[in-house]
Amino acid sequence: MSKLSxxxxxxxxxxxxxxxxxVQTVTGDVKAVISKNKLSxxxxxxxxxxxxSSSTASLNLVLDTTIAFDGDSLNFIxxxxxxxxxxxxxxxxxxxxxxxxxxIVEMFKSLxx
Amino acid sequence: MGLAAYPQxxxxxxxWLQVDAVDRVARLGDLMEEAETRNVFDGLPTxxxxxREDCYLLRGQVIAERLWLLGYLDADxxxxxxxxxxxARKTRFIPAVKAFQSDMGxxxxxxxxxxxxxxxxxxxxxxxDRLEPDWVQNPAxxxxxxRAAQCRLCVLGLAANLPARNFTQVSPAxxxxxxxxxxxxxxxxxxxxxxxxxxxxxxxxxxxxxxxxQDRLIVTLSQAWSLRKTPGATRGQKYFxxxxxQAMGDLSRAALKALVNRFIYRITLVExxxxxxxxxxxxxxxxxxxxxxxxxxxxxxxxDESLRHCLEDFAWRTGSSVHNWRKAIVPELFIExxxxxxxxxxxxDKALQSHFCSEQEITSALSxxxxxxxxxxxxxxxxxxxxLAKIAGKARTSLKDWTTSLARFFYHRSLEAYDAVKYxxxxxxxxxxxxxxxxxxxxxxxxLVNPDGDHGVCISPGTNNQRSLRLVRRLRLESARFAxxxxxxxxxxxxxxxxxxxxxxxxxxxxxxxxxxxIELVQQIYALEKSLAANS
Numbered sequence: 001m002s003k004l005s006x007x008x009x010x011x012x013x014x015x016x017x018x019x020x021x022x023v024q025t026v027t028g029d030v031k032a033v034i035s036k037n038k039l040s041x042x043x044x045x046x047x048x049x050x051x052x053s054s055s056t057a058s059l060n061l062v063l064d065t066t067i068a069f070d071g072d073s074l075n076f077i078x079x080x081x082x083x084x085x086x087x088x089x090x091x092x093x094x095x096x097x098x099x100x101x102x103x104i105v106e107m108f109k110s111l112x113x
Numbered sequence: 114m115g116l117a118a119y120p121q122x123x124x125x126x127x128x129w130l131q132v133d134a135v136d137r138v139a140r141l142g143d144l145m146e147e148a149e150t151r152n153v154f155d156g157l158p159t160x161x162x163x164x165r166e167d168c169y170l171l172r173g174q175v176i177a178e179r180l181w182l183l184g185y186l187d188a189d190x191x192x193x194x195x196x197x198x199x200x201a202r203k204t205r206f207i208p209a210v211k212a213f214q215s216d217m218g219x220x221x222x223x224x225x226x227x228x229x230x231x232x233x234x235x236x237x238x239x240x241x242d243r244l245e246p247d248w249v250q251n252p253a254x255x256x257x258x259x260r261a262a263q264c265r266l267c268v269l270g271l272a273a274n275l276p277a278r279n280f281t282q283v284s285p286a287x288x289x290x291x292x293x294x295x296x297x298x299x300x301x302x303x304x305x306x307x308x309x310x311x312x313x314x315x316x317x318x319x320x321x322x323x324x325x326x327q328d329r330l331i332v333t334l335s336q337a338w339s340l341r342k343t344p345g346a347t348r349g350q351k352y353f354x355x356x357x358x359q360a361m362g363d364l365s366r367a368a369l370k371a372l373v374n375r376f377i378y379r380i381t382l383v384e385x386x387x388x389x390x391x392x393x394x395x396x397x398x399x400x401x402x403x404x405x406x407x408x409x410x411x412x413x414x415x416x417d418e419s420l421r422h423c424l425e426d427f428a429w430r431t432g433s434s435v436h437n438w439r440k441a442i443v444p445e446l447f448i449e450x451x452x453x454x455x456x457x458x459x460x461x462d463k464a465l466q467s468h469f470c471s472e473q474e475i476t477s478a479l480s481x482x483x484x485x486x487x488x489x490x491x492x493x494x495x496x497x498x499x500x501l502a503k504i505a506g507k508a509r510t511s512l513k514d515w516t517t518s519l520a521r522f523f524y525h526r527s528l529e530a531y532d533a534v535k536y537x538x539x540x541x542x543x544x545x546x547x548x549x550x551x552x553x554x555x556x557x558x559x560x561l562v563n564p565d566g567d568h569g570v571c572i573s574p575g576t577n578n579q580r581s582l583r584l585v586r587r588l589r590l591e592s593a594r595f596a597x598x599x600x601x602x603x604x605x606x607x608x609x610x611x612x613x614x615x616x617x618x619x620x621x622x623x624x625x626x627x628x629x630x631x632i633e634l635v636q637q638i639y640a641l642e643k644s645l646a647a648n649s
Contacts, residue, residue, distance in 0.1 A: 092585040095592075099637075104566065
């Protein structure tokens, strides 16, 4: 197998789902997250909406943006917790995610063409 | 996953003109150059030791070859550096780098970093004419510049040898010959300055800049002709002309003619070498080629058959007379090589803009060009450049320069480019492995990232949000640099594939699409850098 084919194969290994981009901003005890190594683990710590925090669900979801491949987006905002500064942080993270996804898609696009 | 839908977003030709993409294409060269100078592309993290070493080796090979051309490295050391960067360190490679750095007034740190790399590229390249003003004002203070001049004089057949390791000065005889040529061809367009050169034994600022500028020499030869009315001359055919002066001393008119003849031959060789033809730039004194109306510069010399094949091919592909061009080097060749876009014409612009409204129309226009027999990449690119340049109006010159350079790069370096793309793909893929997990891990602020691009941000109550904002903005800057690196890989890979398959329409689209995105990213990077610097 050529190096290029190997590289393409590895690229696929890293990518699970490019169909949507999701950026979540939460507030709460950061120490609870420190022990987690994967973003998916963060979901376990989110407390269901409207419930009190517990030892296993110690984070409050403030902003949640999902952008689908066709450009449709879904936004969740907790207006009580989403200050201007937290919103700015969320927006920067979203831009970072968009750049990252775009980079990966560009690679796929050029390799598949 | 919907990947097939993606090209529609960027690949709609109907959007190109609305976003003034042509102007952006024209500006891309400047932006990319500036971005490279500012090490924007070096922001790419690497995850694999072997990949890093491969890249070093590739870079080391180019550096070794350039140092060899300048006489800092002998052939054995160049060979060693080409095989192993580690082994190169045990040879004369490092002393050669040190000597070069010292000769160019750079920091002598033994390491061929970005500045050393760039300086070498400026000196040893037929494409790069960006000599620093300080260098040409006082060339004696930069011995490597003089070595580059000696190298160029040798390639042009005016000096017998490349600079040796113990090089001390540019061959005076070669300099005199070059100055006589400058006068003979009226190359400076300033008779007084050209006359002064005839009595000057040293390279001056003007003559040095001309010597190291292949494009200017081509333009000079494209203008050094006249229509001859002597018996036997074919009506309408152009013949090279030259001027003679008594100030040339012992040089007879016949000897000057032979000198101009050989110079034209060597310049032609260099140009075909740049165009990707298989020609030998070695200094072969017994090989010549006739110039129209003059015969060969050296009676009894062997004619260069490889150049004849190049001329036949080029004439055929550019729709010129193969019969006339194969026999001798003709002024029309240089006129073709130096061709610039037609003057602006607003009506023409409108017509061309409407002509490029759909991919189908572009494909059709480019197919026409292909039927006329353009060179595989060079001429196709040139045609695209001309059409785009007509649309671009003011930006035409930079656009032509940029696409010409790009065409030459791909045409001449296609294999190396493919290797470079393979390495770059590996780099980007390796980078992805670094994009999984924590990107920011502070006691009160965390950002977790997936390779897919998903982000999770966690903020402790009471944290300093301004500081967190700066941190996440820095993350965005990194992602923009990463995106730019990936975009460039895609750009080069797409352009390479399209050109090798002669898919001209695809090539045009690759240029448009990627230029647009690259410029947006570079602008985003600059804005973020500025913002972070202001808030630091």
